[in-house]
Amino acid sequence: MDKKTIMESARERVIETISHNMYLYGVTPSIGRLYGTLFFNNEPMTLDEMKEELKMSKTSMSTSVRTLTDLNMVEKVWKKGVRKDLYEAKKDWYQIFIDFFSNEWRKVVSLNVKAINQSIRELKTVLEEDLTIDEKETILRDLEKFNYAIEYYKWLNQLFDYFESNQIFDLITKEGKEPY
């Protein structure tokens, strides 16, 4: 096997692995493959180049790039004289990991907390009324679960604060430097 082929396949192997494992970030293999391609490409790419490289439609490239941008995994870059949009992969994987929690998880936590608080209020109102022993018991147990959930979400948010503030890196040191 010639060196060009080896170089190619070494890179492809990793791109393919990444693409199949990025489901943890909620993205499909195709989008993962695009990220991998951008990550290893040493120059920013246009939509047409991506389309060419991945043999997919330009529309797909456009929406995939948007998804990756929303996840802070890709950014648009400017190069004077170039009319087409250029995109490059963000390479700080620690930051991507942290942003994922700051954005995706916090969004969910916030929705859950809102729903739970609403339900807590409703149950507390019902608790004022005349109730059978069983009804009261049911409500109290539900309230206990709601309160537990609220505490858990507080804990999660504190954890995410810890990530976001970079204090986590005092605890677990970041080694190596970002590739350029």
Added chain:
Amino acid sequence: MDKKTIMESARERVIETISHNMYLYGVTPSIGRLYGTLFFNNEPMTLDEMKEELKMSKTSMSTSVRTLTDLNMVEKVWKKGVRKDLYEAKKDWYQIFIDFFSNEWRKVVSLNVKAINQSIRELKTVLEEDLTIDEKETILRDLEKFNYAIEYYKWLNQLFDYFESNQIFDLITKEGKEPY
């Protein structure tokens, strides 16, 4: 609105919210709804009870329960005299969160590390041969990226160790107690 309805809908709201947000753990709304139902049900449930409650097929209940079991979110319990399998929701959400990383993320990290190490070995072999300046440059930059990734995965594993060993709770205290 009568109290029975309010109690019902307060619970349903939260179950529904949970069900739509459990995609972060990689499960569908249906499976999330099942978890929510089990979480609020104060007794373990049989597949037939789940099927009845969620108006879905027993087959779906069976496979969903398996998925939740794999994620350490549900467990089978024994009750003498009862022939059907009984399942109940695990209620330690902190543990569920931690297990998710220990299991799902570590699995992925391990696959990625394996692929990257293989590619590193291949590129190092090629590096021995005669190469143009450009080829050498490309290889060195790829190697730099591979090494960066390896360091990142080490960091992630350390983070997961920190979770798994419960040291994380020294740092961010767990408040409240688990609902029974």
Added chain:
DNA sequence: AATTACATACAGAATAAACTGTACGTACAA
């Protein structure tokens, strides 16, 4: 041993998600 009650494998149907091609709007170029 025969019967019944159960969980799940499997194939097919229903549903949802991903992907494409065309059409449109916008911005730059002539």
Added chain:
DNA sequence: TTGTACGTACAGTTTATTCTGTATGTAATT
């Protein structure tokens, strides 16, 4: 102002996932 190059909205198609019903195997019950 007209023409050209570009990105993306949208509708329809393809592909993948989820869900169901039937069939099968196993374990408890008679």
